[in-house]
Amino acid sequence: MLKGKTIIVTGAGRGIGKAIAEICAKNGANVLIQDIVLDSAKETAKELSEKYGVKCDAIGGDVSKKEDAIAIAEAGKKLGGGKIFGLVNNAGITKDAFLKKMTEEQWDQVIAVNLKGIFLVTQACIEDIEEGGAVVNISSMVAKSGNIGQTNYCATKAGVIGFTKALAKEYAKKHIRCNCIQPGFIKTPMTDKIPEKVVQKFLEQIPFGMMGEPEDIAKAALFLLSDLSSYITGTSIEVAGGLFM
Numbered sequence: 001m002l003k004g005k006t007i008i009v010t011g012a013g014r015g016i017g018k019a020i021a022e023i024c025a026k027n028g029a030n031v032l033i034q035d036i037v038l039d040s041a042k043e044t045a046k047e048l049s050e051k052y053g054v055k056c057d058a059i060g061g062d063v064s065k066k067e068d069a070i071a072i073a074e075a076g077k078k079l080g081g082g083k084i085f086g087l088v089n090n091a092g093i094t095k096d097a098f099l100k101k102m103t104e105e106q107w108d109q110v111i112a113v114n115l116k117g118i119f120l121v122t123q124a125c126i127e128d129i130e131e132g133g134a135v136v137n138i139s140s141m142v143a144k145s146g147n148i149g150q151t152n153y154c155a156t157k158a159g160v161i162g163f164t165k166a167l168a169k170e171y172a173k174k175h176i177r178c179n180c181i182q183p184g185f186i187k188t189p190m191t192d193k194i195p196e197k198v199v200q201k202f203l204e205q206i207p208f209g210m211m212g213e214p215e216d217i218a219k220a221a222l223f224l225l226s227d228l229s230s231y232i233t234g235t236s237i238e239v240a241g242g243l244f245m
Contacts, residue, residue: 001226003028006080008072010063010121011091013040015188016138019214020088020221021056022048027222030055032076034091036062055079063091063117066124073124085133086225087125089118092138092156094190096149107152114156118163126171134177136224137164138217139236141184145244157182161236168234177233179224184240186212207242 007024011017013035021031025048033048035041038060045058059075061068076084092114095106118137129135142150143157161180168178185191185202191211203209220239223229 001027001222001228002085005029005085005225006032006076006083007086007088007225008032008034008076008084008121008125009088009090010034010072010117011036012088013037013044015190016183016186016214016217017088017090018044019218020090023215023218023222024086024225025049025052025054025056027226028052028054029085030079032056032072032079033058034061034063034072036060036091062113063089063121064112066120069117069120069124072121073128076125077128082128083130084125084128085130086136087122087129087134088136088138088221088225089121089160090138091117091121094150094153096153098149099151102152110152110156114153115159115163118160122167126167126176129174129176131175132227132230134179134225134229135164135167136221137178137180139164139180139182141182141238141240141244143182144238164236165234172233177224177229179229179232179234180236181217181220181224182236182238182240183217184212184238184243186214186217188214202243205243206240207245210241212239212241 007029009021012021012033041058045056049056139160140157142154
């Protein structure tokens with residue numbers, strides 16, 4: 001489905017990002033795996049390359065720094081022989097606190113990674129994405145619902161949706177598709193830290209009655225990267241088991 005295409009996935013050392021990188025590799029793509037923890041990126045790249053027989057490279061860096069974003073784009077072009085087909089902006093962080101206790105640093109850190117990072121990496125890559133290629137940005141269901149203690153995070157994830165729609169309009173003439181995925185309550189190392197009582201409250205709100213898996217998000221990403229979504233741009237897909245329906 002993506003045979004011979006080059007895909008960049010940020011925050012791909014583990015969790016949702018790793019699942020997206022794996023489904024791309026499984027479907028024939030060469031994948032640049034970025035993660036702020038370089039060792040995790042290297043381990044994932046080695047694992048996927050050996051498992052699927054595709055080219056996978058790893059790069060570290062901080063997506064909120066312009067020089068690192070440019071380095072990610074250059075590494076992607078090198079892997080693809082000068083071409084990039086797809087970019088998945090998945091890197092993100094949380095720094096939760098009630099608004100009255102949230103520090104300016106907590107606000108700035110989340111904005112820098114989750115929103116500025118998408119701006120910088122996309123800006124660095126977009127002119128080298130092939131006609132017919134795709135950008136997939138990972139937002140969140142909290143962009144729709146809000147969440148207590150996450151004013152910073154919710155603001156970024158809502159911003160990602162607006163950014164994606166504007167980008168879709170700017171690059172429609174080049175037929176570069178730009179879409180979002182809004183994950184719901186997904187089992188990842190991040191959600192593993194949530195207390196069991198809180199988990200149960202979330203599960204009560206999900207019609208399916210269970211958490212999603214990273215592979216559920218990866219399948220949506222594969223759809224949006226592939227020709228299966230050739231006439232879809234500027235939209236957002238909720239992958240949440242009916243949460244906040």
